[in-house]
Amino acid sequence: MYDLTAFQRDLLYVIAGTNEPHGLAIKDELEEYYENEIHHGRLYPNLDTLVEKGLVEKGTKDRRTNSYSVTKRGQREIEARKEWEEQYV
Template sequence: MTTYHDLTGFQRDLLEAIAAVEDDPYGLALKDYLDERYAEPINHSRLYQNLDQLVDQNLINRDELDARTNVYTLTDAGRHKLQCHAETLAGLCDHLRLTRGAQQ
């Protein structure tokens, strides 16, 4: 079973991007989302190789949008991974807030 920490940072960012892109999360829309957050432009082959790996790990689905374009959606397992990570981050933020409040 793949855990969130078994994924590369880029793969974790892809899960986030798929959840965040409001219209159809197709490859170039995901690339645009990530390009806004990364210092260097995302290489197409890196993008699609990692999308393929996430499909193979059953964390995302790939469906045909049209003859040339695939759309990517989170599976239940992918949503669960992202939700668990969000809860971990929220807990850390609460901890930091309480720790800083106690220090003041």
């Protein structure tokens, strides 16, 4: 997870804490947290990066809607990050 941006890490956390969210649900969660608009041009390329890294799996809800879920590798990365953070916080 060391090679992720903070935004990508936040995406991973939101996906992990939600049951197979779709892109707009993830966007809404992050907009509430950041208190700023998240543009599609920022959201979807970063989601694709998480998929390419094997941390997130992309599925389909219907013809127009993708869903996202954390892979086992993604969950291990979250656990490792949490352990690392607990050393300092």
